[in-house]
Amino acid sequence: MSGEAVKVVVEIAVGEASHVSLADADAIVAVAQDVGVTAIRLVDHVGERQTLDASVVAAYLAGKYTDIGWVIDAPTTHNAPYNLARRILSLDRATGGRAGVVLLAGVGDEVSDAAAPDRDATDPADRWIEYARILTQLWESFPSAALLGDQENAVVAEDALIRPIDFVGRFYRVAGPLDGPSSVQGRPVLIATEPAKVGWSRVATVADAVIVAHGEINNAAAELVAALWSAGRRREEVALLARVNDTRAVPDLDGWSAAHGVDGIVLAVEGGAREVLSAVRDLAPQASRGRPGTLRTEFAVPDPERVRA
């Protein structure tokens, strides 16, 4: 990833009271897109307080702003994997391949729990990796190349290329395939956060990007390299993003990032819309401009075909 411009993701919590309002979020995205921010991260909750559903907010704002990426937080809790896979891929397709998900470790959902293969399986970290694998497999289960639209021969899709995943794990059993074709970036970007909680060894096998806290940055790059090596992957295949609360913490973004082996930052400003806007404007001279490509291109991580190669 060396040589690439440092990527900036702006994190916001959209809702009422302690969060920024929908109208404020709209204004923040407008400025963020203008100054060349790579993506907006929409969180699921702050402490105990839930935000507006991140997939709804992302789909709504993406209907207004087409030149910025979308990273949405989603917990395993209350989300059956098939449903979440569909939502994220729908957003990814609607945005021209500019979507990713931060999969949060949690518990199960009411539908899947009633049919769980192993009722004794409870470890959230084990659930997380199983869930992440289901997502990536579903996202590739209906390759876009299968869509033909051959009117003459009455063939919509070459169904032999569309494969069920027939996943059977300890937490979930999911047949697939997904209802819609893969996106232009191959599949949505899968992002892990708090890697120590889920375990670097698990994260390294599936994640396209990892978000770590500012305070953990000194160990993170080394941990990531070691875990990727064990998983048979290269450092270039994963974007490492440091979550910072204040632009003043990283006055020289490029220099700081290079020194710490970081590919980008997630700017999570404490405060309201005014503070967020002010921090985003401060970034202007540092962020790259121009119409962005897919989120994978922006993060400089390979598409799934190259991952497999």
Next chain:
Amino acid sequence: MTGRLHLNVNILNAGVFGGSWRYPGTDALASYGIEHYTAIARKAEAAKLDAVFLADGPSLDPSIRHRTGNNLEPTTVLARIAAQTERIGLIGTLSSSYNDPVEIARRLGDLDYVSGGRFGWNVVTTAGPVAARNFGRADEPDHGLRYRRAASFVEQVVATWEGRTELRSPQGRPVIVQAGGSNDGKRLAARVGEVIFSADQDIEKARAFRSELRSGAADFGRNPDEIVVLPGLSTVLGSTEAEAKQRRELLDELLPDAYARDRLSGQLGFSLDGLADDEPIPAHLLRDPAEAGGSQTFNRMVRDIIDRERPTLRQLLKKLSGGGGHRIVVGTPEQVADDIERWFRFGAADGFNVMPDVLPSGFDDFADHLVPELRRRGLFRTDYDGTTLRDHLGIGLPDARAVDESSLVSAK
């Protein structure tokens, strides 16, 4: 009845006919792109329709080789449409069997808020083993269980919305939409439905269905005037009657035969292999709809056609045209307006869930020619009176009943 019709457009991917995606001048794969949906929604808003409607099921339809399918998740599509429109209602189908009630209450309530009070939830129980297998099950929960769960599920979700103090939408909470012609479905509709989709071929039966729902709702202590009954209506329009008929015939020719047979076989619950095309379906194969599995409504629809018209297999396939059994009207805008007016004045419908033959062309014709004709007759609004879906439908916000969360029925 308000004296004005309610109209939704069902954006059923490429159109309701099985051959729609092959119609000349149609982009075969347009329905795999988001702009197809947002563009039709903007057109529908310009025509002042009540709402756009998205059907859905959490699975890939096995007929994908021969016909386009629904392929984008409805809440993400509707949220995008909300950003690009101001007034039009947004109705999305989501399964009560395969969603977590806590998650769906939050997401749908938030979509209603974000859209400024324009969302309606079409509750379906989702028939069939294909979807079941995406959620750890080998087969669909039985019909009665699916509907018992749906009732407890909807009441829990509505109670959650009612309990909101923040992020309440201008219409209070989403509109509950329901379809289902089975006894279980009718009971659910009478209990919780505010907009009811139906599938009747016959005007007398449709009126009886509407009356039954209204009195059923009254039995649950509800105001029957706050129920809007919208039969599905497949439209094939032409500037002359001959042109419309030609369009219909061409659609029949374009219908992939393998698809039509698979679909009918699914609706009837048995294989058509080995049956003669030029003879009626043998009576001994036809089972009671309640025992056939899958959707009882469409099984019953097809059975009614068989009983009434005794078609050969070939004639039946042609009559259904891969469209699933909703009533098809073919004609000029004036002729179709006559039909719509007749059903409306007869008390068989409060309006229609319109399923254009081919999208977008069939809806363009509907919006450009049929809607103005309905307006000339004073049957349809010339502008929106309000901003929310409840405003458009002319329904208020009924009291939500208190529920015990432990009463949720598991779909297992």
